Amino acid sequence: MYRLLLICSVFFLNSCQAKTNHTDMNASSVDLIKAVEKNQLSVVAAELKKGANVNTSDKRQRSLLLIAAHDNNLEMAKLLVAHGADVNRQDQIKDSPFLYAGASGFTELVKLFLENGARFDVFNRYYGSALIPACERGHIEVVKLLARTKGYPIDHVNRLGWTALMEAVLLGNGTEKYVTVVQTLVDAGCNISIPDNDGITALQHARSRGYTGIASVLEQAARAKQS
Incomplete structure (x- = not known):
């Protein structure tokens, strides 16, 4: 009986630890997304320095860089690109940072993305270019x-x-x-x-x-x- 209780206790503790780890991972991603949305450059820089995924996406598959592009946030975009953010990564509706910046008339972002790997064979939902x-x-x-x-x-x-x-x-x-x-x-x-x-x-x-x-x-x- 004691042995059964011990096994159940170990299983319960392991399950709790797994849930905690999973929650921590999600929380980190959500915090990073919010930090980009709130233009918290120092927070984002610190997270990236610690190894956070620069291509983290939200529920709509919008990458951090696309979120920054939506706000025409050049400084945030520069930070993310410097850490290897994919300028061609598309969301659920096939917007990418490069395509969105072009369609929105964000010239400085377009320049930045052209200098950092913008592809000309990735198209929007209308099969259109930037x-x-x-x-x-x-x-x-x-x-x-x-x-x-x-x-x-x-x-x-x-x-x-x-x-x-x-x-x-x-x-x-x-x-x-x-x-x-x-x-x-x-x-x-x-x-x-x-x-x-x-x-x-x-x-x-x-x-x-x-x-x-x-x-x-x-x-x-x-x-x-x-x-």
């Missing part, structure tokens, strides 16, 4: 940065059948901001002839919408291509 939504939203500085980056897939076509140029025309409003976006893409050597899924080109769309500034840029590019 450039395409940047063009849609008129984030001129990001558009210039990405369009001028060597090897960047400027003519990538997303799931909707649209390039960055097409998206700037179809989802922009034809104002001067979008004229600049289109001019930037043209200057970077984009293919102005790629049509949408209905066979309609960006120039045709620009004309039908009365976007004279954009149409002028594309017409000039077309003439230059023919000469």
Whole structure:
């Protein structure tokens, strides 16, 4: 009887220890996520120095770096990247730090991620690049940065059948901001002839919408291509 009680006691203690260890691990991760959300740089730095996982994710699979990117927190992002954070790690909806920063117009974050392993073959939930939504939203500085980056897939076509140029025309409003976006893409050597899924080109769309500034840029590019 005494032996049975001893075995049960040992089993109970081991179970408690296992539960404690599991809880501690989760608590550490949650604390690190909260520290990033609260911009507690010193806390995050200390945890990383102790060996915390820099690619820790929350319940939505958002990495620490993606959480920092959501807040356009450049200093936190620099800290995380310095410790090896993956700039291409995607969450449940396929956002990555690089893709999100590009779509949001966070130019300094985009620069940081380009310098630290940003991949051009990782796409968002629309099978789009960082450039395409940047063009849609008129984030001129990001558009210039990405369009001028060597090897960047400027003519990538997303799931909707649209390039960055097409998206700037179809989802922009034809104002001067979008004229600049289109001019930037043209200057970077984009293919102005790629049509949408209905066979309609960006120039045709620009004309039908009365976007004279954009149409002028594309017409000039077309003439230059023919000469």
